[in-house]
Amino acid sequence: MIKLTRVFKTFDGGRSYAVKDLSLTVGVGETLVLLGSSGCGKTTTLKMINRLIEPTQGIIEVGGKDVMDHNPVDLRRQIGYVFQGIGLFPHMTIEQNVEIVPRLLGWSIRSRQERMQELLEIVGLPAESFAQRFPDELSGGQQQRVGVARALAANPDYLLMDEPFGALDALTREALQQELLTLKNQLKKTIVFVTHDLHEALMIGDRIAILHEGNLEQIGTKKDILNTPATQFVQDLFTIKRPDTFI
Structure with missing residues (x-):
């Protein structure tokens, strides 16, 4: 569980x-989407969870322990x-990129290899075809798949x-969104996902937290937010283009 107080x-x-x-909780195995426009505080919030940025005040707990x-x-x-x-190391092969955190954690060569092969298979890039390639030999969508595999390598x-899909073309982005839905149902990870895209938030999130100018406007399921907006900002946001297919 992730908890901000x-x-x-x-x-x-x-x-x-x-x-x-800001106070919110992300349950075990839940995907919470932080939705808002540029400058609303969503990326700052995300980076405080893993201490890339440290909070000025308040408590952030991961797994019941204060991150500080x-x-x-x-x-x-x-x-x-x-x-x-994406941030893949260009001088490293795909295999080396995926294995980097397990290697830093002292995993055996065999364990690293097995995990790398398993994850590349999961993200649709079988090791026999992709492990020895370099990032510049892959498309943007393939590189982002490797980024997901690398993030999962130590089984966090x-x-x-x-x-994660913001810089990709529309067709690739939609394909990766669908793959993420399959992946999250398969692996049951606790996920915090940042986006400014309304459609993406409704597709991916179990719950959505809407941020505006650093404030939490509303948090709830897509049905709660669409049917019972808590503030005028939320109502206006979803009135502009109401995505009824997600109700």
Whole structure:
């Protein structure tokens, strides 16, 4: 479980807040989507969970333990992280990219190889065809699949995803969204997924947390939010283009 209790973040000594008094819980095996426009605080919130950014105030717990009591490097190795830029190491093969965290954790060569082969198969890039390739030999969609495999390599209980499909073309993005739905049902990870895309949020999230100017406007299931918007902002957001196919 991931739990945030009255979390604040300011970058300018309190003159303004990127995140204001945010409290929420992500249940075990749940996918929570943080939805909002640029600058609303969603990526800042995500990065505070694995201490890439530290909160100004409040408590963030992962697995029942305050993240500030963790060594930040050890914490990040326990939490998978996928972001829009993909971030594969260009001088490493796909095999080496996927195995990097297990290697840092001291896994045996055999264990690393078995895990790499298993994950590449899961994301649709069989090792016999892709393990020895380099990132620049893959399409954008294939690279993002490798990014997901790398994030899952050490078998973390938690997965943070920061607009992972935002830079891809529409057809590839839709295909990867469908694959993520299959993957999350198969692996039962606890996922926090950041997006500004309304359609993507409704497709992927078990629940959605809507952020606006650092404030949590509403959190709930897609049905709750569509049928009972908590604020005028939420009502306006979903009135502009109501996606009735998701009700």
